[in-house]
Amino acid sequence: MAAGLRTAYAADLTAIxxxxxxxxxxxxxxxxxxxxHLVFVDVRDHTGIVQCVxxxxxxxxxxxxxxxxxxxxxRPEGTENPQIPTGSVEIRDGxxxxxxxxxxxxxSLDDRVEVEEATRLRHRYLDLRRERMQRNLRLRAQxxxxxxxxxxxxxFVEIETPLLWTPTPExxxxxxxxxxxxxxxFYSLPQSPQIAKQxxxxxxxxxxxxxxxxxxDEDLRSDRQFEFTQLDVExxxxxxxxxxxxxxxxxxxVIANVFDGRTVDIGTISWRExxxxxxxDKPDRRxxxxxxxxxxxxxxxxxxxxxxxxxxxxLDPEPTSLSRARLDQLVERARALGAKGLLWVKVAQDGEGxxxxxxxxKLLDRSEVEQLLEQTGAGDGDVIxxxxxxxxxxxxxxxxIRLERGRHLADPKELDLFWVVDFPLFEGLDEAGKPISAHHxxxxxxxxxxxxxxxxxLSVRSQSYxxxxxxxxLGSGSIRIHRADIQRRIFSTLGIDEETANSRFGFLLEAFRxxxxxxxxxxxxxxxxxxxxxxxxNIREIIAYPKTQSGIDLMTQAPKQLDAATLAPLGLTVRxxxxx
RNA sequence: GGACCUGUGGUGCAGCUCGGAGUGCACGCCGGCCUGUCAAGCCGGAGGUCGCGGGUUCAAAUCCCGUCAGGUCCGCCA
Numbered sequence: 143m144a145a146g147l148r149t150a151y152a153a154d155l156t157a158i159x160x161x162x163x164x165x166x167x168x169x170x171x172x173x174x175x176x177x178x179h180l181v182f183v184d185v186r187d188h189t190g191i192v193q194c195v196x197x198x199x200x201x202x203x204x205x206x207x208x209x210x211x212x213x214x215x216x217r218p219e220g221t222e223n224p225q226i227p228t229g230s231v232e233i234r235d236g237x238x239x240x241x242x243x244x245x246x247x248x249x250s251l252d253d254r255v256e257v258e259e260a261t262r263l264r265h266r267y268l269d270l271r272r273e274r275m276q277r278n279l280r281l282r283a284q285x286x287x288x289x290x291x292x293x294x295x296x297x298f299v300e301i302e303t304p305l306l307w308t309p310t311p312e313x314x315x316x317x318x319x320x321x322x323x324x325x326x327x328f329y330s331l332p333q334s335p336q337i338a339k340q341x342x343x344x345x346x347x348x349x350x351x352x353x354x355x356x357x358x359d360e361d362l363r364s365d366r367q368f369e370f371t372q373l374d375v376e377x378x379x380x381x382x383x384x385x386x387x388x389x390x391x392x393x394x395x396v397i398a399n400v401f402d403g404r405t406v407d408i409g410t411i412s413w414r415e416x417x418x419x420x421x422x423d424k425p426d427r428r429x430x431x432x433x434x435x436x437x438x439x440x441x442x443x444x445x446x447x448x449x450x451x452x453x454x455x456x457l458d459p460e461p462t463s464l465s466r467a468r469l470d471q472l473v474e475r476a477r478a479l480g481a482k483g484l485l486w487v488k489v490a491q492d493g494e495g496x497x498x499x500x501x502x503x504k505l506l507d508r509s510e511v512e513q514l515l516e517q518t519g520a521g522d523g524d525v526i527x528x529x530x531x532x533x534x535x536x537x538x539x540x541x542x543i544r545l546e547r548g549r550h551l552a553d554p555k556e557l558d559l560f561w562v563v564d565f566p567l568f569e570g571l572d573e574a575g576k577p578i579s580a581h582h583x584x585x586x587x588x589x590x591x592x593x594x595x596x597x598x599x600l601s602v603r604s605q606s607y608x609x610x611x612x613x614x615x616l617g618s619g620s621i622r623i624h625r626a627d628i629q630r631r632i633f634s635t636l637g638i639d640e641e642t643a644n645s646r647f648g649f650l651l652e653a654f655r656x657x658x659x660x661x662x663x664x665x666x667x668x669x670x671x672x673x674x675x676x677x678x679x680n681i682r683e684i685i686a687y688p689k690t691q692s693g694i695d696l697m698t699q700a701p702k703q704l705d706a707a708t709l710a711p712l713g714l715t716v717r718x719x720x721x722x
Numbered sequence: 723g724g725a726c727c728u729g730u731g732g733u734g735c736a737g738c739u740c741g742g743a744g745u746g747c748a749c750g751c752c753g754g755c756c757u758g759u760c761a762a763g764c765c766g767g768a769g770g771u772c773g774c775g776g777g778u779u780c781a782a783a784u785c786c787c788g789u790c791a792g793g794u795c796c797g798c799c800a
Contacts, residue, residue, distance in 0.1 A: 172760075180757040193760070204750095221758050229760080246751060249733050252761065255749075257733065260792045313800035333800085360799040478725070478796070546795095569800095582800045680793095690792065 147209050147241075153189035155214050155231045164233070165211040166192055167241070169271065170204050183238065185210055188276050193217075193232040205244035212236020259682070263696040266687055278684045282672040285396050286353055289373050289668075292395035296388055298351040298375065303338035305331055305355065311646060312582065314358040317368070325713030331357040334665060336582065337650050339376040340622060343661040344653045348378035353668065362691045364680035365614060365670055372617070376663030382605050382621055386561060389609065389617075389664050393559065400675050409560040413603075416562050417534070421454065421541015423562055426613025428552035431459045433540055436528070439513040445505045447485055450530035454540045455518050459548035461488075461525040472527065472543060481531050481539035489515065491522035545613070552612070554677060559611045564588070567604035568635075576637035581606045583632055584650075586621040586662070592628070599635050609666065611674050619664030626654065 144150050148167040150158065158164065168187035175181050181196045185208060194210050202208070212233040216222075223229030248265055249257045253274045262269040269275055290300070306329040309316060316330040332338070334356045342350045354374045362368065375388060390408045397406050416425050419432040434455040440448040458464060464472075469486050476484035487500040498511055506514075520526050529540040567587050568577030577599045579585065587595065588603040595602055606620035623629045629651070633643050643651060672684040682688035689695050709715060 172762090174759050174762050175756085176759065176762080177756040180759080182759055182762085184760070191760090195758080197757095218758070221760090223760055225760080246732075250749070250761095252749095254761075255734070258729090258792075260729095261733075263792090310800090315798080336800090358799060361797085363799085364794070366799070480796085579800055585800095691794090692791080694791090696792090 148187075151189040152185070152187050152192040152228055155192055155228055155233075158214050158231075160215050162214050163211070164214055165209055166233070167209045168207070169244075170202055170206045170208055172204065173202055175200070183208075183210075188280075190228050191226060192228050193223075194236050194238065195232050195234050196238065197235065199238065202238065202240070203244065203246070205247050206240055207242035207244070209239045209241055210236040211239075260690070260696060263682075263688070263690065266697050270686065275683070278672070278676045278678065279686060281400060281676050282668070282684050284400060285668065285672055285675065288396045288399040289353065289392055292392040293351040293373075293375070293388075296349070296391060298349040298377075298388075299347055300352055301342060301347060301350050302352060303332070303335040303342075303354065307332040307338070310337070312579075314360050317357050317359050320712040320714055322711050325711065333358045334372065335374050337647070339374060339663060340584070340650065340661065341653055343376055343378045344656065344658050348659065348661075350377070350663075351375045362689065362693060364682075365673070367669065367681060367685065367688055368693060370681070371668040373666040373668055374663070375619070375665065376661060378659035378661040380621075380660070380662055382563070382607060382662065385619060385621070385662050385664050386607070389619075389666065392666075393609075396671070397557065397675070404557075406557050406559055411560055411562055412564045413562055413566065414564065417537050417541075421537035421539070421544060422613075423565070423608065424610045424613060424615040425541070426545060426549060426552060426558070427560075428556050428558050428612060429459060429548040431457055431544060431548050433537060433544065434518050436514060436517050439510055439517060440530070443506075443510060445485075445502045447483060447502065448528065448530045450482075450532070450536065452533040452536045453528055453530040454536045455514065456527045456540050456544050456547075457518050457520055458525040458527055459544075459551055461523055464525050469525075475543060475546070476529055476539050479539045479542055481529050481535055483529075484539075484543070485528040485530075487511075487514065487520075487526040487528065489520045489522065489524045489526065496520075496522070549613070557611065558613075559609070559616075562608040562610055564603045565606045565608070566600065567591075567602040567606075568599050570600070574637060577635055579636060580604065581618065581620050583636060583638070584620075584622045584629070586623045587628070587632075595631055595635055605662070607664075609664075611671070614670050614674060615667075616670055616674075617664055617666035619662065621660075621662035624654065624658040624660050629654070 144154070148165055150164040150166055152166060152168070155164065166185060166187065168185045171184040171186035171191050173181065173183050179197055181199050183194045183196060183199070183202055184191045185194055194212070210233055212235060214231055215234050216230060217232050247268055249261055249268070251268065251272045253272055270279070306319060309318065309328065309330040314333045316333055318328040318330050321327045321329060335352060335354050339350055352374045354372050355369055356372055357369045359368065360366070373392070377385065377388065393408065394406060397404055413423055416423055418435060419425070420427065421433055435452070436455040437453045440453050443449055472486070473484045485500065485502060487498050489496050489498055496515060498506070500506070514520070514526065518526050527540065527543065529536045531539065566580055567585060569580040570578055572578050581604060586605040588605055591602040604620065606618065608618045609616045623632065669681040669684060673681045676684055678684060687695065687697065694700070703716070706715065
């Protein structure tokens with residue numbers, strides 16, 4: 143709704159009767175001066191650009207903030223610009239009022255010009271003027287709005303939880319905030335509202351949601367910032383299928399909203415299948431080329447590099463690009479990823495059959511080659527990549543290579559959205575030989591596997607689940623343990639004694655003694671969701687003020703040192719830091 | 723903590739392999755011309771700590787070492 147100094151936005155003008163007087167406000171986008179008597183001034187607001195035709199004006203510069211009052215007319219025949227939505231109209235002989243002058247800006251705001259990200263971040267307020275960034279942040283707002291509508295429609299209540307929370311030793315590294323009123327003591331910023339929301343279940347808010355800021359002091363990546371935003375959800379008296387339904391409904395609503403009614407199928411795949419076929423618990427399935435288990439082919443092989451508990455095979459997505467040097471790089475890459483190595487087998491048509499070339503071709507017998515070709519479906523010109531190792535190492539290594547080799551072949555318009563279920567409850571053993579929680583220690587085991595807790599904990603599946611979109615983990619959740627006896631068994635398996643459990647989670651365990659309903663929940667990473675739906679490959683593009691990989695805000699130069707006088711009331715002194 | 727890529731007028735690049743004067747291109751900026759352009763066009767001009775420090779050399783943007791910054795990834799992210 144236009145108001146104040148403005149009566150219309152640029153995008154409104156095509157729908158306005160010729161001759162209507164309007165006032166538009168915005169930034170001077172571009173000036174085209176044609177001598178003394180004809181000047182075109184493009185004025186930009188967030189809806190678009192409007193061409194203003196003036197008789198004489200030489201005091202305007204790009205990025206001046208202006209108000210233009212004048213009459214809207216169709217452009218003279220032959221001068222329309224079909225390239226832009228407002229190209230059929232113009233404001234003629236308007237009064238241009240300069241509301242604010244502008245120095246020449248340090249980089250182009252034209253989306254066609256690639257500007258180094260550091261430069262953009264240093265002047266983020268300028269970068270955000272660009273159409274792309276306006277579109278991205280507005281898309282993000284639209285996602286939030288659709289989420290709120292979907293959650294409220296399903297009976298969820300939005301409740302805020304504290305940012306100043308209590309340190310919890312489990313999980314991600316936390317940010318700490320010194321207390322002035324309790325000098326020497328610290329709050330922590332929550333890595334998620336996990337425990338707070340479970341307490342809300344005990345409190346009887348049986349359907350809670352929040353668009354919550356979470357903070358983790360872990361190294362940054364293209365899909366990770368210190369602070370990020372989650373749709374955080376928890377519900378009581380529900381099972382896994384109910385949680386999936388709530389979240390699926392919200393996702394469907396978001397996608398329909400963003401893509402104009404588009405529908406999406408949300409499938410399900412087990413963790414074991416995801417790992418086996420794609421070597422990842424967040425597979426990008428859009429470009430095919432699944433891994434093939436060829437362990438059986440090499441059961442009795444003479445090739446020492448292939449005698450391993452598991453042999454995974456991949457038909458390279460782009461074999462023609464595999465020069466000998468490139469293949470050597472792949473071998474190195476596999477080693478860098480922690481596997482012992484990688485073997486390649488080139489396949490070529492040879493009369494009726496096929497011949498192969500490989501560093502180990504002399505050591506492979508005919509039946510091994512035949513089975514390998516059959517099981518992988520390899521044909522003329524294909525290159526088979528093999529990684530032999532422990533199952534998880536083999537599939538994850540080859541899965542990562544699959545991703546690096548094929549990711550660019552994925553259709554960027556496709557939305558491959560699915561649940562990954564039946565995660566293992568524990569992910570390996572710590573130094574003391576005790577299992578490590580894969581999710582968090584309140585995750586409910588799969589009831590069929592309860593008996594394995596004490597005998598074979600690593601094979602216990604959990605009632606936890608991830609949501610994956612185009613190869614990114616969008617979120618995860620679980621059904622929680624609400625029964626004290628099962629919680630005791632989990633703590634015991636994890637090697638957490640009662641005293642430790644009480645000191646870490648005492649208030650939660652105490653709360654659970656006063657009547658805890660069965661409950662479970664989920665959290666969706668909104669930054670990742672927004673980035674994927676915006677077609678961006680890093681989340682900084684959908685965050686107004688992101689930090690660099692080293693955690694610096696290039697605009698404000700935060701974090702900054704504080705002087706001793708500021709720190710003293712907090713009970714802090716800073717040790718001199720040696721750098722370099 | 724580690725690997726790899728990048729750093730050259732305000733912006734984006736080329737130059738770096740094979741050392742020889744801050745050389746070049748495009749955009750932007752400043753000035754002039756120009757009455758229907760639209761990333762306007764034409765002419766002219768200004769603008770440089772080649773990220774920083776050290777080394778090799780008669781000579782370094784270029785080679786070597788270190789360092790800082792940005793990015794991608796591994797570790798890390800219950």
